[in-house]
Amino acid sequence: MGGERQAVCRLEELADPGSKEFELDTPEGTEYGFVVQRDGEIRAYVNSCPHTGAALNWAPDRFLTKAGDLIMCGVHGAIFRIEDGHCLQGPCEGRDLQAMPVEVEDGQVFVKSPD
Numbered sequence: 071m072g073g074e075r076q077a078v079c080r081l082e083e084l085a086d087p088g089s090k091e092f093e094l095d096t097p098e099g100t101e102y103g104f105v106v107q108r109d110g111e112i113r114a115y116v117n118s119c120p121h122t123g124a125a126l127n128w129a130p131d132r133f134l135t136k137a138g139d140l141i142m143c144g145v146h147g148a149i150f151r152i153e154d155g156h157c158l159q160g161p162c163e164g165r166d167l168q169a170m171p172v173e174v175e176d177g178q179v180f181v182k183s184p185d
């Protein structure tokens with residue numbers, strides 16, 4: 071069951087392309103995730119690489135390749151499509167990041183924990 075949506079950042083804090091980490095409070099504890107924007111589209115994923123479960127970002131709030139067109143794991147370099155979190159290349163090729171429902175309202179980005 072998904073929890074209540076929680077505000078994670080203001081839309082203007084998120085570059086395009088860009089990404090930002092957040093933490094959600096859930097009944098099971100803190101859920102670590104990130105939002106990513108590209109071409110005005112926003113997605114949110116759990117910050118856990120399907121390869122080892124490690125955090126994906128290579129620096130604070132940095133989840134994207136230099137070109138800003140793909141998500142890249144900073145640990146072993148797996149790359150993922152921004153639009154659906156599908157791994158295109160790397161040790162977890164063919165697997166997917168876990169998406170979280172994301173909404174934007176009045177310039178505020180909201181995320182719900184995944185089911």
Ligand code: FES
Nearest residue numbers: 119121143145146
């Ligand atoms: S932990 Fe992400 S590619 Fe190995």
